[in-house]
Amino acid sequence: MTTVGLDITHTGWVTTFQDLGRLGSEQLGVPTGGAADQHAAVVANLLAGNPAHATLLESLGGELALVPDADVLLAVTGAPAEVTVTGMPADTWTPLVVPAGQEIRVRPDTGRGMRTYLAVNGTLAAKRLLGSAAPDARMGFKQTVSRGDRLLLETEFRGFSRRPFEPSLFRLPVPVPRFDEDIWTVDVVASHGIHDIPGVRELIEDSVYTVTPRSDHVGLRLDGPVLHPDGDAEIVSHGVPVGALQIPHADELIVLGRYRSLTAGYPIVGVASRACLPLLGQAGPGRRLRFRWTDRETSVHRSAQRAAEVRTLAHAAAGAFAALGFSAPLSRTNREDILN
Amino acid sequence: MTTAPYGAVTVEPFGDSAVMVTIPHPEQTIRRAAIVAFRDRFLAHRPPGVLDVVSGLESLLVEFDPLRTALPHVEYAARLVAEWAPAPTTGAGGAREARTFEIPVVFDDEAGPDLASVARELDRSPAGVVEAIADSTFTISLLGAAMAPMMDGLKVPRPVRRRAEPRTDVVPGSVMIAGTNAIIQPFPGPTGWRVVGRTPHTIVDITRPEPVSFAPGDVVRFLPVSRAEADGLDAGFLLPVEDRA
Numbered sequence: 347m348t349t350v351g352l353d354i355t356h357t358g359w360v361t362t363f364q365d366l367g368r369l370g371s372e373q374l375g376v377p378t379g380g381a382a383d384q385h386a387a388v389v390a391n392l393l394a395g396n397p398a399h400a401t402l403l404e405s406l407g408g409e410l411a412l413v414p415d416a417d418v419l420l421a422v423t424g425a426p427a428e429v430t431v432t433g434m435p436a437d438t439w440t441p442l443v444v445p446a447g448q449e450i451r452v453r454p455d456t457g458r459g460m461r462t463y464l465a466v467n468g469t470l471a472a473k474r475l476l477g478s479a480a481p482d483a484r485m486g487f488k489q490t491v492s493r494g495d496r497l498l499l500e501t502e503f504r505g506f507s508r509r510p511f512e513p514s515l516f517r518l519p520v521p522v523p524r525f526d527e528d529i530w531t532v533d534v535v536a537s538h539g540i541h542d543i544p545g546v547r548e549l550i551e552d553s554v555y556t557v558t559p560r561s562d563h564v565g566l567r568l569d570g571p572v573l574h575p576d577g578d579a580e581i582v583s584h585g586v587p588v589g590a591l592q593i594p595h596a597d598e599l600i601v602l603g604r605y606r607s608l609t610a611g612y613p614i615v616g617v618a619s620r621a622c623l624p625l626l627g628q629a630g631p632g633r634r635l636r637f638r639w640t641d642r643e644t645s646v647h648r649s650a651q652r653a654a655e656v657r658t659l660a661h662a663a664a665g666a667f668a669a670l671g672f673s674a675p676l677s678r679t680n681r682e683d684i685l686n
Numbered sequence: 687m688t689t690a691p692y693g694a695v696t697v698e699p700f701g702d703s704a705v706m707v708t709i710p711h712p713e714q715t716i717r718r719a720a721i722v723a724f725r726d727r728f729l730a731h732r733p734p735g736v737l738d739v740v741s742g743l744e745s746l747l748v749e750f751d752p753l754r755t756a757l758p759h760v761e762y763a764a765r766l767v768a769e770w771a772p773a774p775t776t777g778a779g780g781a782r783e784a785r786t787f788e789i790p791v792v793f794d795d796e797a798g799p800d801l802a803s804v805a806r807e808l809d810r811s812p813a814g815v816v817e818a819i820a821d822s823t824f825t826i827s828l829l830g831a832a833m834a835p836m837m838d839g840l841k842v843p844r845p846v847r848r849r850a851e852p853r854t855d856v857v858p859g860s861v862m863i864a865g866t867n868a869i870i871q872p873f874p875g876p877t878g879w880r881v882v883g884r885t886p887h888t889i890v891d892i893t894r895p896e897p898v899s900f901a902p903g904d905v906v907r908f909l910p911v912s913r914a915e916a917d918g919l920d921a922g923f924l925l926p927v928e929d930r931a
Contacts, residue, residue, distance in 0.1 A: 372738040372749070373729065374898075375829035475892050484832045485873055485892050535701050585740025585747030587704040607831045608742060617701025620752070645702035646752040653753055 351415040352466065352497040355449060358405030363472040363479040363489040364463070366399045367604060371476045372585070377605045379480040382563065382627030383461055385652065386424040389520065390465035392660050393421035393441050395503075395667050401472050401479040402465040403491060407630075410464060411451040412497075417505045418444050419467040425459025425628055426525055427452050438462075439522045441663075443505070458525040459628035468501025482605070483563075518662050521655035525628065529554060532601075532622045533640040533648070534591060539613035542575040543593070546615055549573055550591075550637050555599055559631040564606055565592075566629055568599040575613055583610040589618030589626065591637070601626060621648035695724065695768040697761045700747065705757065707746045707764050717744045718838070722827050722902065724768055733763035741828040785904045785926035789870075789885050790911040790919060791861050793819075797884035797913075804846055804863070804880050816910055818842055819861075819882065824868055824906040832872050833890045833898050837906055840866040852878040859884045861908065868908075883908075886921035899925050 354361075366387060367380020381387035381404055388398045396402075403410065404424075422429050422438045429436045432448040444450045454462045472479040472489065481489035491497065540547055555570035572593050585608055586592070592600045592612045601618060602609070603626070618626060619640060629635065696708045707728075709720040725739060725746050735755025740747040750760050793801060793816040805812045824837035840846070845865040853876060856862070860871040862879035869879060872890035885908075890897050900906075904926070911919070 370738055372740045373725075373829075375831050375833045378738065476897070482832075484875065485890065485897075487892050535699075537700055538698055582743045582745075584706065584742030584745040587701045587747065587749060589701060608740070614700075617704070619701075620703055642699065642702050642757065646756075649702070650753055 347500050347502055350499045350501055352499055353413045354491055354493055354495045355413055356409050356411035357493055358408030358410050361403055361405040361410055361491040362481045363401055364404035365401050365479050367480050368476050368478040379482055379604050383424055383624040385624035386463045390421045390423040390463040392663050394419055394465040394467045396465055401470045402463055405462050406460055407456045409453040411449055413449045414444055416446045419503045422452050422464050424462035425454040427454040427462050439520045441516050456630060460630040461628060466499055467503045468499045471498040516666050519658050529634045529636050530625055531636050531638055533619040534616040534637045535642050535645050536616045536639055537614055540615040542613055543573050546573045555635045557629050557631055557633040563603050565603050566601040570599055572597055572599050581611050583608045587617050589623050590614045591616045619645040621652050695764055697764050699757055703752045704747055704749045705760055721746055728767045731767050785928055787906045787926050789908050791883040791885045791908045792913050792916045793883040793910050798882040800880035801882045808842055819908050820910050826900055826902050826904045828902055834869050834872050835900050837868045840868055846880055848878040852876050856881055886916045886919055887924040889924055891923050
């Protein structure tokens with residue numbers, strides 16, 4: 347195990363330590379939080395030879411850049427991004443070696459997605475709150491990474507017996523999501539609130555919604571047509587799943603994110619499929635969304651397909667690293683890690 | 687812990703990986719007490735695949751991994767727990783003993799800007815409201831947002847209303863009431879609760895491995911103190927009476 351320094355030479359608009367979020371914290375009033383695009387975060391870690399839940403960096407927009415003081419193995423995933431190592435173009439969604447003293451830069455195309463993930467083989471030193479490095483702004487747990495910071499990494503990576511500028515080392519079955527479509531389609535499972543608003547099901551299905559700049563990690567606020575319930579039935583504070591579609595008193599639709607809290611008084615007409623949550627985590631202001639109603643079985647089936655793809659990648663990556671004489675801690679990657 | 691009388695639970699699917707459990711009963715106080723009791727039992731007999739639960743005032747959101755378990759299993763487990771499971775405090779060992787907290791609070795116009803309006807609402811003097819709060823014995827029913835202790839047990843002639851216009855920035859340590867509940871604000875933030883006082887203690891300390899010392903079921907009493915007394919306390923992190931000796 348060696349300690350490597352990573353000098354942050356530039357950051358995204360916001361760059362933070364991140365992971366898959368807190369387990370068992372919601373019963374303590376703390377939202378699970380964690381990477382907005384969980385799929386990208388898991389895949390970045392697997393491609394870097396880490397367990398799925400390892401601490402990594404999440405950047406919103408901007409241009410993250412860092413210089414390691416020893417060779418490091420890393421991977422960049424998330425929004426489509428321009429990545430360079432020492433000024434030379436490099437690939438996303440694949441393991442990369444960044445040589446000591448050289449700079450890697452990551453600039454997402456924010457027209458197509460908001461967040462990039464950078465995972466480095468090993469363990470990043472970061473503070474934890476309730477077992478997780480994920481930020482929680484409400485509790486003053488910021489986890490922000492700033493220009494000039496020196497991050498510390500414990501890693502067993504000693505370099506491959508290859509030169510860093512040779513073609514990509516790996517041909518792995520990476521499940522790379524597409525961000526090309528002009529209007530993203532989000533599957534939604536209807537929930538009880540839909541019965542209180544006649545016609546809302548058809549209205550939502552037939553409309554296109556636009557993400558507004560008032561969106562954040564608590565929820566995406568969408569411009570588009572909505573209907574309100576007739577009655578004024580009292581809805582007391584209750585928990586809501588991530589991805590819940592809520593209609594507040596104003597004429598907007600809110601899709602709640604991983605930092606949502608209890609909600610009260612507003613009807614919830616549906617919940618986005620688990621398989622679509624990573625896509626929602628990439629949506630930024632101006633993004634147009636269309637909602638498609640789906641049933642629970644189909645929704646779970648899509649989750650299962652996604653999980654199977656990630657499992658396949660985990661096994662292939664473990665095999666590839668082993669063949670190169672590099673034993674990453676992938677054996678610790680279990681189903682629970684990947685699925686959450 | 688109360689063992690409120692309740693029969694069947696209602697289990698409603700909520701998206702592809704959660705259910706909402708409620709306990710139908712015409713009386714609000716029973717619905718609320720029963721869901722707290724249910725939550726304790728459910729956590730004590732947590733079925734595999736259940737990831738977390740979120741307490742609402744009258745509901746429990748149960749989040750599960752749909753690839754490790756399935757909706758009918760979670761629903762069945764919830765019904766089993768409701769009908770058969772013993773309350774965890776009556777089980778053999780294991781359960782945490784309820785702790786007691788005596789929390790000093792400054793009740794004045796600066797620390798409690800809603801004290802006067804609550805007094806008018808209840809036809810009492812501000813001192814009378816403080817007396818009612820000090821005479822009440824609260825039980826923590828759940829941890830609200832950011833681990834805020836939400837308590838039940840305020841002895842007032844009628845439930846206290848929430849503010850029509852929420853306050854946008856309430857300071858940490860603020861003691862707030864609404865209905866027959868009280869809550870302490872752990873971090874700066876907005877609230878629709880009525881702010882009646884402030885404790886000098888730190889309620890939640892994120893630098894500690896266990897950021898709070900309280901849990902649902904614990905008992906809380908508020909002790910009115912003057913501003914000078916509060917300043918002289920060197921209060922620090924809130925600890926139960928048992929740990930201060």
